[in-house]
Each structure stands twice: as structure tokens, then as C-alpha cells.
Amino acid sequence: MTSANIAGVDHVAIVVKGYPRLSETFIAQEILGIQQAGIPYRIVSLRHPTDKKRHPIHGRITGNVDYLPEYLHDEPLRVLAGWWKARRMPGYRAAMAAWWRDFARDKTRNRIRRLGQAMVMAAELPADITRIYAHFLHTPASVARYGAMMRQLPWACSAHAKDIYTSPDWEMREKLAAMDWLVTCTRANVDHLKALAEDPAKVNLLYHGLDFSRFPEDWPERPLRDGSNANDPVIILSVGRLVGKKGYDDLLRALAKLPGNLHWRFVHIGGGKGEKYQALAQELGFADKCDWQGPQDQAEVIAACQKADLFVLASRIEKDGDRDGLPNVLMEAQLCGLAAVSTRISAIPELIRDGVNGLLVPQRDENALAVALQDMICDPAKRIAMGQAGNDIVRRDFSFHAGMRELGRRFGIVTVESPEITGTDNITATRQE
Template sequence: MSCDKLAIVVKGYPRLSETFIAQEILGIQQAGIPYRIVSLRHPTDKKRHPIHERIMAEIDYLPEYVYQEPMRVFRGWLKARKMPGYRRARNIWWQDYRRDRTPNRARRFAQALVMAAELPNDITRIYAHFLHTPASVARYAAIIRGLPWCCSAHAKDIYTSEDWDMREKLADMDWLVTCTKANVDHMQKLADDPAKVNLLYHGLDFSRFPEELPDRSPRDGRDDNNRVTILSVGRLVGKKGYDDLLRALADLPKDLHWRFVHIGGGNGDKYKSLAEDLGIADNCDWQGPRDQKEVIAACQSADLFVLASRVEKDGDRDGLPNVLMEAQLCGLAAVSTAISAIPELITDGLNGKLVPERDPKLLSLAMAELISNPTLRDQMGRKGNEIVRRDFSFYTGMKELARRFGADRAFDKSTLGQPAAE
């Protein structure tokens, strides 16, 4: 089987919050699979991960909005309308638009026209990350060009999309991979052929992490001059539950001394204001976005990791957050919520504590237990490291993905994670 030449469709590139996509793209590059990136949006993050500097792909940025590049969209239409699959793609889009009369749905077809018109002739497969907008653009463009396509689905894209939309995409694509068992179960119920849906954990590239666990101080929260550091990494958005976490921190016993460190983007004003109202602002350190190297360093120096994930009213939720795996690989005990695929990594009482979502009281009790018990934290952190190294290797998933793309050369584990030349 010959190796595919990929067009990888992403919503935006590069993005600090999507390290797992950058890691996979680098793995595709290191496996010798030809590819280019097609991005629906331009980057907005001011920082970049070091991994982005190692990705050598050509990047095509599609028009974010039709009014910004109307002539480019018009030229795309003139060329695409002469392609054999144009009529079918237009009819499918029109059926979709009748059920979803939004500017976003119209924009997806315009972007697909440009993509189909501008994509090099040697591309043999389109591969989309996320089953919502990127998969729509990929689907329309693939039909226009007469190319096979496939998709990697994650969390928000699955649980906020309409069933009819996902069902019809699954019928059109060759295969779909998704990053949790919970997602697989959900998607197989929608697929005409359940065998199309497969589990593929993102996993971690262990070469980016120190092999030895840090020698952490046995802090137990009793010394105000040697406080326990509680770390959380995530965007300041509803599904991460930071208002629940702040209320849980405020409910900790007054004789426990702690420091809360947050890393992540988003609008932090309302959370900082809430911390002020709760009387814990002096204990909170809001560090903003950081690259992966800085996140790993923060995990190495912290004592406890907490993520209060929850399901939002529109269905948006985490899948299996990479930051939980990163914290565990660094030997951090974790406190989180028993939603989505988090229990696929964290077993309550073994490598961390799980509590119900939206329950600051129980979250506070779980944190208090681990803050005051450094021996238990250490045991759980070491077990978490063992579990991640056993079950969540990036290499295992990347090898399977390379096979799906028909990589015809030996896929050597040693090619992954090579440090960039200094």
C-alpha cells in the first residue's frame, strides 16, 4: 500500500491549547508521511510551543470570513464548480444548510470551495481534526475533489454537534479515530458501520519529560512558610469548572496553608474577582498561557494537581485532558471529577481522587485529604506515572495512525521525540 499525501484540516494553527494536535503532526512528519496543514483560522496565541518550531509543513490559511477575501472565494468557486464532485457537494451542503441556517454553515462551504480549488494535485487524502467545523470543510472539499477523507474526533466536537450531522459524516468518511472509550461508545451508536470508529489515545511523548520523578518536599500544609502548591492547567472556560475549584479552595480548613497556581489562557477577570470575593486572592497565582516546557516545569515543582471539569448545558465537556496525563507522568497525585473519560485515567483512591462534578464541598474534602497527607500524595503520584507509562504512550497511537495512512517505511520508535538541534 502506498503512503498517503495528507491535507490535515485544523480549526486554527498553531494553538497553545492543542498540543496533542501539534504532537501528532510532528509524529506524522517523523514517520515520513507527506503532508500540509490547512487551517480555518489564523493564530491568535502570542506564545508558541517549542514543538511548533519543529513542524516544517506548508500551511494554507483559508479565508476566515467571506467578506475578508471575496475574490479568493469567487475564484475558488469558478474552479471548483468544474470539478466532478461539485454538484454532489453543493447538494449535500444545501441539505445541511436547510437544517442549520447559520453563517458558520455558509462559511464552511465557501472555505471548502477555496480548499478544493487550491489544494495541490498530489494530495491523496484529507484528514480533519475535530468532527464539527473542520470535518464539514474537509467533507465538502473531499467530495468536490473526489478524495477519501477521515477524521480524529475529541470532545466538544462530539457532544455539541447534532446527531444527524455526525451520522452523515460518518457515512461519508473512511474511518474515524477518537481519544477515549467513552467517545467510541457514543460514536459507534451513530455509525452505519461501527467498525469505522476506533479508539486512539493521544498519549504522551515521554522523551519530553524527565525520566526521574522529582524529590518533592513532604509538605503537609501545617507550615505557613512552606505551603503546599496546588496546580491546575486549563483554559478559563466554563467546562473547566474554575468557579467550582475556587469555591472548594475557599472551603479548605483554615489551618491548612496552600498556594494555588493556574496556567492557561482565557479571560481571567471574573475568576480573579471571584477569588477576591472569596477572600483567597492572595493565595492565587494566575500565570496565563505557558508552553509545554513551562507546564512540565510547573508539574515538577507542584505538590498536587486539580482539575474540576464538568459538562456544560450545551453538552461541551473535556474528553481525557492531556494535562492530567502530563501531571501524572510528573508524579503528581490528581484530584478531578468523574465525568467523560477522566475515569479511564484516574482510578479513585489509586492514583488520585475523583469527585462528582459541580460539587465544591466534596472537591474541597478530597483536596484537604491529600494536602495533609504527603505520603499518600507520593504513592498516588508514583502509581499515576506507572499507569501513564504503561497505557498512554504516544508511540503506540502514532504507530497505528501511520499504518492507517499507509506509511511504507519502518516506523522506528527512535525517530519520535528527537530534540531539536541547538
Template sequence: MTRDNLAIVVKGYPRLSETFIAQEILGIQQAGIPYRIVSLRHPTDKKRHPINDRITGAVDYLPEYVYQEPMRVLRGWLKARKLPGYRRALNIWWQDYRRDRTSNRARRFAQALVMAAELPDDITRIYAHFLHTPASVARYCAIIRGLPWSCSAHAKDIYTSEDWDMREKLRDMDWLVTCTKANVDYLRQLAEDPEKVNLLYHGLDFSRFPEELPQRPSRDGRDANDPVTILSVGRLVGKKGYDDLLRAFAKLPADLHWRFIHIGGGSDGKYKQLASDLGIAAKCDWRGARDQKEVITACQSSDLFVLASRIEQDGDRDGLPNVLMEAQLCGLAAVSTSISAIPELIADGVNGKLVPERDPDALAKALETVISDPALRHEMGSKGNEIVRRDFSFYRGMKELAHRFGVTDSKDNKTITRQPEAV
């Protein structure tokens, strides 16, 4: 097997909300697999994770919109139209556009033209993160250049995409990995060859986390001067269910003392207003986007983690949120919802509590139980740490992924499976 030289297509780079992608790219780099990053968008986050500073591969930014770089797109077309796969790619794109007459679909073909024209000749495989727009660009470019391509699928990209689009991408790619059993089952129903679809948990790089669990105080919510600290990490978007969570908080007994810390990007105005309307604003601390070190520090100093994920009307949902694994690795008991792949990590009553989505009453009841019982939180948090360390190691998945990219010798395998020094 020849080792691939990768073009990794991502929607944006770097992104605070996609530490799992940065972690994987660093793993690819550490395995000695040549790569470059191709990003559909420029970064918008003001902060960046320390892990991004360790990623040294070249980054190519495609034109976000045709009007911004029309001459670059024109040059891309003039070069790409002379390549052997151009006519087939154009025909496939036209079939796609007839079913999806959007500017987004047109823009993806323009980006693919530029990528096909500018990609170095030594690239041997295109690998896309997300099955929607990045996979569209990867597919068109791969056909134009006559290259094999593969994909890593996650959550929103699966459940908000049209079946016909995913079915045809699965037909054209070599293989796909996805991060939950639920996703595997869903995508295998669409694939002509179900064996193309494989489970690959993101997992965590344990070296970025303290080995010892913190000694947490036995807070039980009875002392107004020492409330139980409840942490949640996630973007302020509908599928994270923060309005459900705030309504659940408002239903907690008045003599149960707690404080809520939120970390994550997005507009917090409507949530602050809702907290104010519910009379709990003084207990809520909205900290905005933070890097991974700050998230880990918050996990270490909190008593409980909560994430009220839900499925939106357009199908958008979480898969298996990395933040839940991170919280569990830090020994935090977790309260969450029984949707998607969350039950693949959280077993109700074992390492956390699971409740139905969009049910503030059930969520409040679960929160009251764990807020008032520090021994139960300790037991659940310890069990969660054990489960993550046993089943969700990044290096186990990285070894399989590296093999798919042509790393086969024992020396390389030792490099992949060895925990790096903490940073």
C-alpha cells in the first residue's frame, strides 16, 4: 500500500468548535502522512486552540464567493477545463444543480475548479470533513483531477442533507468514516455498498488532560454561599437546547443553590433575556468562546456538566459531542438527552442521567437529583472517566485512519499509538 499525500478539505480553518478535526490533523501529521489543508472559508473566531499552533501543514483558502475573486475562478476554469475529468464533473454538477438550484451549489463547483487547478501534482487523495459542502467540493475536484477521495461524516452534514446527494457521494468515494453507531446505521441504508461506511469515534487525546481527577468539594446545594457549579459547553444554537435548559433551571427548588457557567460562541442576547424573564439571570455566567485549555480548566473546577441537545425541525442534531467526552474524562457526572449517539457514551444511572429531549420538567428532575447528591456525582464522574479511557481513545481510531492512508509498518504504528507529551 502506497502512503497517501492528502488534501484535507474542511469548511473553515481553524475553528474553535471543531477541535476534533484539529486533533485528527495533528494525528495525521504525527504519523508522517504528507498533507495540506484546503478550507472553504477563512477563520472567523477571534481565539484559536493551542493545538492549531502545532499544526504545520500548508493551508489553502478557496474563494468564499465568486465575486470576491472572479479572476482566480476564471483562471481555475481555464486550467480545469483541459483536465481529463472536467467534462464528467461538469455533467455530474449539472445533474446536482437541476435538483438543487442554489447559489451554494454553484459556488461549490467554482471552488472545485480553483482547487483542481491549484492543487499540487503530488496530491494522491482528497479527504473531506463533513458530507455536505466540503464533500461536494472534494467530489467535483476529485473527478476533475482523477483522484480517489474519502470522507469523514459527523452530524448536521448527514441529517440535513438530501438522501440523493449522500447516496451519490457514497457511490463515488472509496470509503467513509463516521463518529457514531447511529450514523453508521443511517448511512449504510443509503449506500450501494454498505461496507464503505465505517465507525470511527473521534476519541480524545488524553495527554491534553490531567491524569488525576480533581478533589471536588461535597457541595449539595444547601449552602447559598457555596452553590453547586454546573457547566455547559456548546455553541448558542437551537440544537443545543439552551432555552430548554434555562426553563429547567427555573423549575428547580428555590432552596437548592447552584450557579450556571456557559462556554461557547454565538449570540447570547436572547438567552440572557430568557434567563432574566425566568428570574435566574443572577445565577448564570455567560463566558463566550474559550480555547480548549480554558474549557478543561472549567471542567476541572465544576461539579456537574449538562447538555440539553435536541433534534431541530430541519434534522440538525448533535452526534456524540466531544464536550461530553471531555467532561467525563475530567470526572464530571453528566446530565444530557437520549438523542442521537449520546447514549453510546452516557448510560443512564451509570455515568450520568439521560432525559427525553425538549422536556424541561424531566431535565429539572434529573438536575435536582444530581445537584443534591455529591456522592452520586462522584460515582458517576469516576465511572465516566473509566468509560472514556477504555472506549474513546483518539489513538485507537487514529491507527485505523492512518492505515487507510497507507501507514502500515510497525515503526509508524508505534508513533501513532504512543501518547505525545502534554503541552
């Protein structure tokens, strides 16, 4: 018996900005968890995929994917048909009134596109959908809000990082007032959003966590590299998109400050425009020590973690407020037994405890970052001890399955047979009273 056969379980439309995306493993992991819990769902994507690779997890997700018009002028007849049907819906006038209020404060093409996409979604969603659930509080939540109003459906949201800190307060307040509930992945986010909400009880902490079954239970015995052997350098790994908030220019400048007799190799995995960072490494005189591997799937990232000695992520807050929340790659590295060097921003200190499972430095501080890197490179025993501590912390506090049970409860089920989502798709559920 699955939840699809039980009264009271939501049939969910999951609104995402793009699907599938290599940089959003946590969303794919959650969707698979929803599928395995037996919750009926379909994915509604505002954009078509652009990544050339897919994670293995995407191959296990079997739900329907509806792609909305990415640009309204590309599919004018579809947009017109959506409007023609949406205008007859009982909540259409209320949705339009909300949109006009928003447009008065945000006169952008993007705001118009959100309305057009919402009309198409409202018109095309199957009749059995009972809830709309958006990932990210900015654009996807706008489409979810307008569409839910048109269809007179309840809606909810999962908020993350950039969507919170680059959205205007007025818009977040109004969305929080309109939705049933919101989950977000860090305590820092919870505190920020509770301060904006009329009803703070709507805002709840839900760590993304990791599905441990996708990771090796053991990691290889790492050589005690200490940077003294030019033929066996310490391998420093970083995984992240080559965008400003990841601080890769800060990291490269910190690496340039390391002593010349210290031997290391920098491996980067992630998409983005790498030319300027490669040029910076060339300018700083150590391009030959860098291995720019580009986008990789999760299995390849795990393999790289297994080979590395140290993980580093120099996250920072950008001028527009954009920042990391709690990057999944930090959890993945820790689960693979890697000590981490990172920065004291957002929720990173919720995972990395300075001196316990890694070292934390102030953001944008190249000198402090260089000192921390040198300390870790030269002390393999410390790295190994911190890596073990990190693995213990992730396994204790950041299990995906605990969060998935909570999310399942919000969608109307309680899993009773299995404490964990497994590789099968059969999990018995009971109605949430």
C-alpha cells in the first residue's frame, strides 16, 4: 500500500527554476525521496536544462516534468491558451490583483514572465493536484503563488540562500503571509525569515542532509602527505560553481601566499566561466598546480573526495546579498572523511566547528585563509582526526531521512515501515490525522 491510495495525502506540483541541474543535487534528492515515500507528484520547471551531464539520481526520478514557456514570446499561443483558461478560474481576479500590486513595486519583464508562466501552469496542471510546492522563494515562489491563487490551492515553499538574501523584504513578507508553511535549510535562514513573518510558526528548519546510502561507508586510508614531497603533493579539493559568492579569487590569492617549499595541488570541480580564474592562477604563477575539471556528476565528486586530502570553500557575501547557505558539498566532503577550511558566513558554522572538523576564517581574508591552509597542509594527523569528526557530525546531525520524514508529514503521510528512504520505491504510509 502506498500513500497514493490513502485519503488526505497531497498530490504535489513541485515548481523549480530549472530541471535537472547539476548544482541542485539537494532538490533531486528530495524529489526522489518524495517519490519513494509514495507521494504523487509532478515537476514544473520554469527553464529547460542546460547542463550536459546529469547526476545518477536524475535517472531514478520517474515523475512527469512540465516545462513552462521559458520566454513568453517563444510560445505565444500556449500563453494565450493559458490566459484564456485561467481567466475563468475562481481565483483569477485575486491573483491579478496581487500581481498588479507586485508589478507596481517591480516593473520588470521578469515579473510579467512570472504571471504568464503562472497562467500556463494553472491552466495545464491536472485536476488531481492538491498542493503547489516551490523550491526557492524568489521566481519559483512567485509563479507558485499566482498559480495557486488562480486554482485556489494551498501552497508551500522551500527557501535556500540567494532567494532569501536578494529578495525584497516586502515580497517575502507577502509570500509568507500567503503560503501555508515554509521550510529552510539553516538556522540562520530561519531566524531571518521568522523576523519577517506575521506568523513565525510558518517558518521551519529542515536541513537538506545527505542520503548516506549513496556514499561509501569507508574512505580510503589517506597517505600522510605534509607538503614536503614535490612528487607527492597534498591534494586540495574544492567543488562549486565559478561565481562570485564562492570566493575562488580569494582562494587563489591565498594559495599564492603559501610558502614556495610547500607542495600542493589544487583540484576544482564545478561549472561556470573558468577563464578568468585560470587566468588569475596563471598571473599568480601556479597554473601548473591547478586541475580545472569542470562540471561533474555526484559519483565523480565522491570519487574526487576519496582521493583528496583537504576540502576548501572560501564562500563570501556579495554586494547584492547573494551568499551560500549550507553548501551540500561541505557535507559530502565531510562524509568522505575530509577536513574542511571554510569561512564564517551564513550557516557554514552550523556544520564546520572551528578546530573540531575543520578551520573557519573570516570571509575575504586571504591572509587568514593562507594561514589555515598552511596549517592543514602541514599536519596530516590533524586533517585525519578532523575528517573523522566531520563524518561523525554529518551522520549524527545531517541525515536526509530525518528531514524527509518531516516533509512527508507536511504532505500528509507518516512512514511507518522503514526509518530510511532506501533504493526501493515501496514505503508504507498512513494518513496524517
